[in-house]
Amino acid sequence: MKRLLMVILCLGLSGFNPTQGADDKPAAKPNVLFIAIDDLRDWVGYLGNKQVKTPNLDKLAARGVHFTRSFCASPCCNPSRAALLTGLRPGTSGVYGNSDDWRKIVPEGTVTIPLHFKNNGYHVVGAGKIFHGGAGGFNRLSDWDDYLSDRGRGNEDDPNAPVRGKKHKSAGQAKEGWDGVGGIRFGPLDCEDKDMADYQSVSYIVKKLSQPQEKPFFFACGMHKPHMPWSVPKKYYELYPLDKIQLPKVQENDLDDIPPAGIAMAKPNGDHAAILKSGRWKEAVQEYLATITFCDAMIGRLIEGFDKSAHKDNTIICLWSDHGWHLGEKQHWRKFALWEEATRAPYMWIVPGVTKPGGVCNRTVDYMQIYPTLCDLCGLPKPQHVEGESIRKLLTDPAAPWDKPAIMTWLYNNHAIRSEDWRYIRYANGDEELYHNSMDPLEWTNLAKKPEYAKEKEELAKWLPKVNKEQTGKIKNPEKKAKKAKKRAAAS
Ligand SMILES: [Ca+2]
Numbered sequence: 001m002k003r004l005l006m007v008i009l010c011l012g013l014s015g016f017n018p019t020q021g022a023d024d025k026p027a028a029k030p031n032v033l034f035i036a037i038d039d040l041r042d043w044v045g046y047l048g049n050k051q052v053k054t055p056n057l058d059k060l061a062a063r064g065v066h067f068t069r070s071f072c073a074s075p076c077c078n079p080s081r082a083a084l085l086t087g088l089r090p091g092t093s094g095v096y097g098n099s100d101d102w103r104k105i106v107p108e109g110t111v112t113i114p115l116h117f118k119n120n121g122y123h124v125v126g127a128g129k130i131f132h133g134g135a136g137g138f139n140r141l142s143d144w145d146d147y148l149s150d151r152g153r154g155n156e157d158d159p160n161a162p163v164r165g166k167k168h169k170s171a172g173q174a175k176e177g178w179d180g181v182g183g184i185r186f187g188p189l190d191c192e193d194k195d196m197a198d199y200q201s202v203s204y205i206v207k208k209l210s211q212p213q214e215k216p217f218f219f220a221c222g223m224h225k226p227h228m229p230w231s232v233p234k235k236y237y238e239l240y241p242l243d244k245i246q247l248p249k250v251q252e253n254d255l256d257d258i259p260p261a262g263i264a265m266a267k268p269n270g271d272h273a274a275i276l277k278s279g280r281w282k283e284a285v286q287e288y289l290a291t292i293t294f295c296d297a298m299i300g301r302l303i304e305g306f307d308k309s310a311h312k313d314n315t316i317i318c319l320w321s322d323h324g325w326h327l328g329e330k331q332h333w334r335k336f337a338l339w340e341e342a343t344r345a346p347y348m349w350i351v352p353g354v355t356k357p358g359g360v361c362n363r364t365v366d367y368m369q370i371y372p373t374l375c376d377l378c379g380l381p382k383p384q385h386v387e388g389e390s391i392r393k394l395l396t397d398p399a400a401p402w403d404k405p406a407i408m409t410w411l412y413n414n415h416a417i418r419s420e421d422w423r424y425i426r427y428a429n430g431d432e433e434l435y436h437n438s439m440d441p442l443e444w445t446n447l448a449k450k451p452e453y454a455k456e457k458e459e460l461a462k463w464l465p466k467v468n469k470e471q472t473g474k475i476k477n478p479e480k481k482a483k484k485a486k487k488r489a490a491a492s
């Protein structure tokens with residue numbers, strides 16, 4: 001009896017190990033379904049947004065553990081994805097902007113997540129936008145066994161498609177069509193779901209899931225939406241009547257207590273001024289919502305296919321969106337800033353034998369934890385260069401202690417440190433912001449100059465990345481640019 005009790009106790013303490021068979025022999029490695037979403041901010045039903053309709057994401061989140069304080073490593077497609085997929089923070093790699101080709105910048109031999117799985121006996125397949133640029137762009141096709149080509153792309157990105165220029169209306173500068181320089185681009189499409197690129201990506205991965213697999217697999221499905229242009233089939237807009245649209249809560253003078261480096265990121269005279277002038281703020285919100293619901297429907301199709309497959313019980317699902325989005329908060333639009341709206345994004349894990357349904361984790365995590373967590377869960381060694389550490393213990397017990405903040409970087413040497421209660425921003429020129437998020441969730445009051453919060457600032461500042469590599473890509477570091485401009489002005 002005592003022995004039996006010991007065995008039960010040991011089993012209970014050790015927990016289920018997905019890489020360990022019941023008879024102590026290593027079991028088949030778990031598969032991975034890796035789902036990337038582009039530009040989806042925290043506007044999902046399960047994170048409390050009352051306006052958006054995301055039934056499929058809500059259902060999926062309920063199946064495992066979702067995070068309420070999850071943040072990107074960088075609020076921009078390429079650096080966010082490059083950091084997550086290489087395991088190197090922007091300051092470590094020097095990949096800061098959308099023009100920095102990580103393949104030429106990261107140290108030679110940097111093994112990405114897909115390549116690491118490939119090297120460890122996995123069948124590695126991708127579709128859509130995983131690296132910046134989908135199948136083209138900054139992808140490295142040799143890291144994959146198979147990748148859906150961009151030829152499968154649908155109407156909305158096809159330059160020869162009849163809808164181009166006619167149906168895409170924009171607010172702001174790009175009035176003449178959706179190809180203008182800048183501007184917030186949106187407008188419903190006269191097409192079907194099946195004409196969209198994301199539909200093709202889902203179909204491709206669902207087909208792979210329906211097939212028997214000889215090896216464990218790593219399947220990555222990357223959604224292009226809700227990235228701009230916010231152009232999806234008309235039926236999604238009809239879910240959001242314009243007269244019911246709620247604008248985000250903003251404070252008119254929110255920028256008054258923000259230092260110059262923060263104002264430079266907000267660019268209040270750019271998109272926001274154009275949106276106000278156009279009178280189409282509500283329309284823009286409506287069309288972002290419609291595009292989110294389209295994305296949600298595609299996730300629904302993917303999960304439906306997954307649930308019908310034979311791999312459902314031995315497959316880990318990891319879903320993330322590459323960063324957040326501003327829709328007028330701080331007079332800012334898009335990502336490209338270090339505030340909550342630009343950096344917080346949906347993130348969830350469903351791990352057979354590890355996560356329990358309905359898990360909600362309020363700890364602060366960033367995406368540097370994805371690579372080591374995948375290694376941990378699949379029994380793969382963690383490559384030496386990989387920063388961050390496994391969050392397995394949070395997947396097992398979402399309330400487990402975790403004393404690490406999330407760290408975000410935008411361009412050279414601008415960082416934000418987010419703990420459960422606070423956000424501290426330090427720009428390259430030394431400008432600072434401090435928000436008490438648990439009291440001020442919309443980050444309206446910058447406390448950085450108040451002496452009574454010096455201790456909080458000091459504690460958070462300890463986490464600032466120590467390595468800030470020179471930017472070698474096309475977007476130069478702003479400090480250097482300013483110095484050069486000064487030199488030019490002095491010379492003239
Ligand atoms: Ca993005």
Ligand SMILES: [Ca+2]
Nearest residue numbers: 254257444445
């Ligand atoms: Ca303010």
